[in-house]
Amino acid sequence: MPLVEPGATGAKTETEAVAPIKGGNPGQKRRLGLTFWLSAGWIFTLVFLALFRDILPIRDPDELGIRTREVAKFESPGRNACGGGDGQGRDMFARVVQGARPALILGLTVTIIGGILGSAVGVTSGYLRGKVDTVTTVFIDIALAFPGLVLLIAVRATFGNSMFVFIVLFSLTSIPGYARIVRGASFALSERDFVDAAAAMGATKRRIILRELAPNIALPVLSFAFIGFALVIVAEGGLAFIGLSLDETTWGKLIADGAGDIARHAHVALFPATVMFLTILAFNLVGDSMRALYSPREVATQRRLRVGAMADTGSGDEVLYIDDLFTALHTPNGDVHAVDGVSLSLKAGEALGLVGESGSGKTMILRSIVGAFALADVTRTGTVEVAGVDMLRAEPADIKRTLGTQIGMVSQNPLTALNPVRLIEHQITEPMLVHTSMSKSEARTRALELMQQVGIPAPERRLREYPHQLSGGMRQRVTIAIALANEPELLLADEPTTALDVTVQDQILRLLSDLQRDRKMAMVLVTHDLAVVKGFTDRVAIVYGGEVIESGPTEQIFSNPRHRYTVALIQSMPNLDLPSHSELTTIEGTPPSLVSPPRGCRFAARCPAAQDICNTTPPSTNEASEHWFRCHFPAGDDAEGAA
């Protein structure tokens, strides 16, 4: 184990160093917090004292208690000497300040030298890859396994124990740690398109490393440097304890000296130990706070679901009944009103398309039905009923049973939806074994049936395979089979074909649609692609800014769109009937903020037909009618007269 190796500390692994690549939430300012400032203040004070020790009113650390106000031998900390006196009447405070200097010099130089050299090795190896990388990685591994203590004893015997020797030695042992972290980060970074983009511009390798990669690894390296700094201090303390430290007065030495008499005069060891402990803590905390700046995990807040007061219930024959649903995600940047007063209902055998732009809240509507929110602290109010069960207020056991037996989910990415290390067979039979009284062999027979129904050739063989052995389309068929396992009444499909190829997309949509009709299931099909909705749904709900702004039978929505957003959306689809190169209709501007949604119509800022009232008053609507919309000045009005 090397003396100083930042990569080895606790949970700070290579993968985490990679975190900046996935990036925090853009546009979101992270604050550093009180711990950071307290820790930084401590470090600053320490540096200040160490720098200006000579001109500050601090006693001479070597003075044996002969000044006007004497420090007695072993005097306890107090008014006369704030750190107390040591066995020779020297002022402990002065001695600890004296010890701060070697600690800081050693820490700083080692961190800078080790950090820079290690980063250079790491970034080169991670970017160039190939043989360079293989060789470097082997060297790093060997260096990390090398016993640093043996090296130290050997070097010390030959070169003495001056500060210079320590710096060189500590720096050398810290290089592999930094190199490993930076290599991991650079390796992942260089897969990002901007590195290819720079290469495509004709940038040289050197330029790519210096201009493209280095700025992006600077922050992670800096945060590790603080932690590395703390490790240098720890290492010195440990060495001092076994009598191998520097000649100078160091904290480690002070502690070691005082430790002999710790039972009677605890303060002699405890005072420097406390200072050292706080310093190490401060460096670690600063490093951690900086890590939080780029680590996406820190956004995660506690998982909590809150549910609002009682509301209406459905009439009974709907499979899905949503009334006045509000879902708010409580985030550090304010409440995101992801679903804002949505009402929907769906009978058996009906397919509803939910269409809208990215971030409009389509997925959140689905998540609100099943109550699955990965990260955020969420409040749901209103009513969500599935097959008569109140999904917001029923007993947890009932909700769980409904989820397991009445709802089937098909997600966008079949690869992440499946467990890579479990056989397909187990993944299909699991919901049956958990939620029904089926035996293992019954479940297996049913799994085989399901595989045939979703059109997987050679199902016996496929059942004994793992997800990675299947193509994307086949995997999506498997997730459909899993969704159908318990014959659900409601199928929720979130962009089920976005990750698939064109010809496969057509097959999967047909399959879903056929199954839905044959089994008289209700289906919600979420998509951003209007063309997909056209052939496969009975009704459409257009989602914009967390609201459903228009809903009606699919044909009517396409033949007679009323809300201005729906009109614009339909017109902006590349249309095979128009000649190529003809100008497409666009929607200028960007969707509204869901943190502070506009007061009036949410589309007002982008709407070509907007008038004053649109900015001030939300359009009302009669949600009971078959085709409804929220618009003050709907399209098609002139032609038909007011509806």
Add this chain to the structure above:
Amino acid sequence: MAGTGTAHLRHDVVLSVTELVVEFPARKKQVVHAVSGVSFDLDKGETLGIVGESGCGKTTTGRAIMQLESVTSGSIRLNGVDLAAEQGEQLRQARKAMQMIFQDPVSSLNPSRRVREIVREGIDIWGQTREGDVDAWVAEVMESVGLGDEDVADRRPHEFSGGQCQRINIARALVMEPDVLILDEPVSALDVSVQAQILNLLEGLKRQFGLTMLFISHDLSIVRYLSDRVMVMYLGQVCEIAETADLFSRPTHPYSRALLASIPGNTLGLPQASELISGELPSPLNPPSGCRFRTRCPHATDVCTSTEPELVEHEPGHWVACHHPSVNA
């Protein structure tokens, strides 16, 4: 080499790709046949669309032209100069004349740099590339991609939406006045309404700057909107090349027909896609002999197994690589 052919190539073009082969080593000494003998050319001011499903080699073709992948064999001639014969620094010089736009607009921008630096990157790398005032030129380009606002240049990529990021990428490429602009799925990460903005922008820039573009996409309706000619690829080979209108009105290769029939809505009057294509994409590690589409083609016969079809001119300017081309089958 069959399955491909070069008879359709023209003279005096900006870019000419002949018998391009790109292979990647795979485990157990196997080889991924990503691109197997693809030939096409690009005339000045023309937009060629490349369509096909994932794994058909369209991205690899684009990246190979940009020298981002190493070419196994075949030639890439830019303005008559064979890039395969060039090496090191000279090859890097050729990049000045070609630029590329990638699929993920956000990931293509270095998050720690300002828009100004990003857009000027080419000039920083190459030094002054044109006569006259560079700043004015950069400003003009920014203006034409719709980023003319004063404060844009000092901001960083994360402050922009996906569509705006793609505009920044386009500006960065245009500043270099490329002879050829390669766009790899430039709008597939964007929303429908934003997609339309970027497509209109590209169409406008094409007219304003006389751009020559290679437009790669899996989305046929988008390719149709922007391209003058379209090339359909399947499993590393070319199936069909034709003028856009011809391809959409008279798709002739069985695979092209299946692809067009799969467009949601299927409004082109083709039979259902499931009647035109069956089965799964074979592994590019071990592509079928003869015609690579034969394992999924409803018209396949023995000759399809034994002999690779060559591109043949079916109608003027409409090239098809199939033993049994069908128009109305």
